[in-house]
Amino acid sequence: MAKNIPVVQKVLSGNDEIAAQNRQLLDDYGVYGINMMASPGAGKTSLIEKTVQYLRNSLNIGMINGDIATTFDAERAQKAGAVAVAVNTGGNCHLEAHMIRDALAELDLSEIDLLIVENIGNLVCPAGWTLGTHKNVLVASIPEGDDKPYKYPGMYRGVDVLVINKIDLLLYIPFDMNRFKQGVEILNPGLATFVSILSDGGRVARLDSMDM
């Protein structure tokens, strides 16, 4: 009879281990965490600003902003009414769980209900790194083109919610919504999807659920 082969328990990677600790910390304080990802300029910060403005009377909102350089976006979220922490990654193309851990230490979690993490503008790297948040949200935008699900499958496969932003630009830009939707459906069937309408120069975003 063959000797039993020992089965080693699945070991989390260093990043996943810290992400699990972050999640536990958020849960301990009853904080719901969102990891928002997108291309550069898709409209993450505008959407966060508007979300904060709409919800700030009913929820205390924290924001962790990942950026290569500058604190522009953290300042915008703060001005909108969030408690913001900026993480400058230097040259790093994505946030990692340890950066979130360090940023969480700067926040009074007992005073926060909703935490929005704005990741680095990048459709590749952030997809591979868990942070400990509860949901991954991808903001796509019409000017990026209808081929993006096919070209960045890792990102589209790994998200829980999709927001299609700048939908008003469909009037001016060729974009085959059926092609886009088919790509999304192949990678992430039934993905919860919203559209966001920019008006007033990008300052007003309206969200409607979209039947994919």
Added chain:
Amino acid sequence: MAKNIPVVQKVLSGNDEIAAQNRQLLDDYGVYGINMMASPGAGKTSLIEKTVQYLRNSLNIGMINGDIATTFDAERAQKAGAVAVAVNTGGNCHLEAHMIRDALAELDLSEIDLLIVENIGNLVCPAGWTLGTHKNVLVASIPEGDDKPYKYPGMYRGVDVLVINKIDLLLYIPFDMNRFKQGVEILNPGLATFVSILSDGGRVARLDSMDM
């Protein structure tokens, strides 16, 4: 008297070493190489298509397309009249010199005058990797917003030419050109800059030099 301290010759990194070999190969065959970088959806492929269409009667053009997945863009360049090679990086967020070396082996360089490398759509990672091409070109686009030079300084600092694409969308999108230009000027004084006008649904691009 202190002993002489030996000065070790600057050693190229593995990537830079292969990039230098790529450059030598291009020079041996009289091929001029361009490394085109941008955000996802800024319009690299459309610009390449149009460039190939305009120049194909006077120059033989090769195109190496880097993508996470799919050969869509390589097919578009081929259809426009280039000899195209697709490099699928899997999950990699940038092209590296060894990928270009392998792609060059697929091309008959004696039949090529101009080589256009389309990098992965990403404003972070590609900036750090030399490929052996002669010029780095960045395609920015109006929908990305006027803050991008400040937020992606590594990319804006390292390029030889900037194309501001989708300039027609200035009519519909708030974009402070002075703020954008100031950011570029700080990082890359005197950068050669062109604007590209999309009309006919992104199929016609016109390039004008822009006085920054």
